[in-house]
Amino acid sequence: MTGADRPRVALLTGGSTPERDIALAGATQVAPALRALDWRCEPAAVDGFEDAKLAAIAEYRSQVATFGGMDRLAAFVRRGHAATGGEPIWRA
Numbered sequence: 001m002t003g004a005d006r007p008r009v010a011l012l013t014g015g016s017t018p019e020r021d022i023a024l025a026g027a028t029q030v031a032p033a034l035r036a037l038d039w040r041c042e043p044a045a046v047d048g049f050e051d052a053k054l055a056a057i058a059e060y061r062s063q064v065a066t067f068g069g070m071d072r073l074a075a076f077v078r079r080g081h082a083a084t085g086g087e088p089i090w091r092a
Contacts, residue, residue, distance in 0.1 A: 034092075038092060039090055039092050040090070040091055040092075041084070041088045041089070041090055041091075042088075042091055043085035043086030043087065043088060043089070044086045044087045044088075044089045045086045045087075046087050050077075050081065053077070053087075054070075054074050054077060057070075057073065057074075057077070058070050
């Protein structure tokens, strides 16, 4: 890592350690290759699993509050599932 990269590492990870620097360097090498792939979104059925997913989301209380509460977030998730035909899964 160059000195110019260090402030960014500290900002993204909360500090710079050899392990974090290596992980970030690896990510910067992989990201261009991932962008070059032909990505497509395929919906996965949520029949019978939507309530379990929403229960899991509800455990992230601080994030749920940020999105306006569980009722609002559940409505958002359900609208998304209805619009896409399920849970969007990205594949290359």
